Amino acid sequence: DNKGEFLIVGCHDNSRVTIIPTGTITLPIDAQDMNSSTITLTAGQNHSLVLHSLQTLLIFAPFIDLTASKILSNQPLTILSGHEASQVPFGFYDADPIITQALPTIQWGKQFLLSPHSGRSGQNYRIIASMDNTVIIRKCGSNSMVSSTLHAEQWSEFYTNGTIYCSVVSNNPIYVAQLGVSTNYNGGTIGDPSINTVAPMEQYLNSVQYTTFTATSHYYSVVMPNDEYYNGNLIFDGSLQTISGWYTIYYSDGSIAGYGYSASTTGSHTITHPNANGKLFVSVYGWTIYGGYSYAAGMSLNPQA
Numbered sequence: 001d002n003k004g005e006f007l008i009v010g011c012h013d014n015s016r017v018t019i020i021p022t023g024t025i026t027l028p029i030d031a032q033d034m035n036s037s038t039i040t041l042t043a044g045q046n047h048s049l050v051l052h053s054l055q056t057l058l059i060f061a062p063f064i065d066l067t068a069s070k071i072l073s074n075q076p077l078t079i080l081s082g083h084e085a086s087q088v089p090f091g092f093y094d095a096d097p098i099i100t101q102a103l104p105t106i107q108w109g110k111q112f113l114l115s116p117h118s119g120r121s122g123q124n125y126r127i128i129a130s131m132d133n134t135v136i137i138r139k140c141g142s143n144s145m146v147s148s149t150l151h152a153e154q155w156s157e158f159y160t161n162g163t164i165y166c167s168v169v170s171n172n173p174i175y176v177a178q179l180g181v182s183t184n185y186n187g188g189t190i191g192d193p194s195i196n197t198v199a200p201m202e203q204y205l206n207s208v209q210y211t212t213f214t215a216t217s218h219y220y221s222v223v224m225p226n227d228e229y230y231n232g233n234l235i236f237d238g239s240l241q242t243i244s245g246w247y248t249i250y251y252s253d254g255s256i257a258g259y260g261y262s263a264s265t266t267g268s269h270t271i272t273h274p275n276a277n278g279k280l281f282v283s284v285y286g287w288t289i290y291g292g293y294s295y296a297a298g299m300s301l302n303p304q305a
Contacts, residue, residue: 002062002063002084002085004060004061004067004084005058005061005066005082006059006079007079007080008056008057008058008059008071008077009055009077009079011077011078013052013053014050015077016050016073017049017050017051017071017072017077018046018073019048019069020046020070020071020072020153021042022069024040025040025060026038026039026040026061027041028049028057029047031049031050031051032050032052068153078101079102079104081100082097082100083098084097085097087182087193088180089181089182089185092181093184094183095182095192095193096193098179098193100295102197105130105175106303106304107302107303108173108174109174109199109200109203109304110202111257112167112176113165113201114160114178115165115260115283116163116221117162117178117191117219117221117285118219119162119191119217120162120188120190121162121185121187122181123159124159124180125157125160125179126156129155129170129172130173130174131151131172131173132151132152133171133172134151134170134174135148135170135171136148136149136168136170137168137252138167138168139250139252140160140165140166141163147252150174159181161186165223165247166249167249176197176198177196180195180285180294190216190287191292192291193292194285196285196294196295197296199299202300203300203302205299205300206276206279207272208280209269209270210268210271210297211268212266212267212284214286215286215287215291215293216287216288217264218264218265219263219284219285220262220284220285220297221261221262222234222281223249223258223261224258224279224280225279226249226255226256226258229273229275230258232246232259234261234273234274235274236271238272246259281297281299282297282298283296284296
């Protein structure tokens with residue numbers, strides 16, 4: 001009876017919120033009335049209510065995956081999405097709660113570089129489309145190119161092993177999340193489910209800061225686009241470092257999309273692109289026996305056309 005769930009946080013008074021779930025949920029008719037009656041929605045149905053600044057509404061349901069549920073509002077909201085006890089893939093032990101802050105569709109992108117979780121035997125990626133006829137092309141390592149088409153509010157997922165970097169390109173904006181797998185998946189002995197948003201290239205930053213948390217082992221992964229600013233170096237805590245062991249990430253046509261690098265780490269650090277105009281993306285994660293965490297170290301939140 002573990003629950004799929006998402007939390008809606010109001011940022012402004014009188015926010016008119018419309019919820020369209022991808023599975024059956026129950027919610028209050030009037031979020032401003034503590035004694036409100038409830039309404040049950042099935043997939044595709046909708047209900048609107050009002051939230052004020054700093055009010056929250058937790059939507060959940062057992063035995064369900066609410067991926068690609070749609071939330072509309074006349075004012076900005078914060079959305080936290082996840083699961084009470086997720087197995088990744090389903091049926092592999094053990095289960096852990098997972099949660100990430102979801103980006104609004106105006107901040108989604110069309111190009112992604114995917115870095116694997118070091119110290120794990122694999123990872124899962126989920127892709128959500130917001131528009132019909134969204135064509136998604138991915139190239140992972142030396143594997144053949146894979147093309148798929150999603151329509152609005154549809155999603156797909158795929159798995160890779162523990163060493164493969166990927167590029168993902170789409171003709172319409174998409175959302176990509178990376179999930180850590182359960183301990184026993186693919187012969188693993190450490191770690192458990194986690195989730196982090198993967199920034200599109202359009203939202204990369206020049207510099208990020210991060211902090212590791214309680215775990216047995218910690219890592220960071222950095223990806224950079226293949227552009228005129230890439231030179232194989234990183235600035236780590238203010239010190240210029242030449243990095244060996246960059247992994248080349250390819251597009252489906254064989255051209256170079258970018259470069260990826262991973263290393264163990266602990267504590268608090270700053271990673272900066274060596275060129276003031278260069279951009280990068282860093283994910284941070286850590287594993288212990290039947291436990292783990294992962295998060296995006298930072299990303300821009302610029303609206304995209």
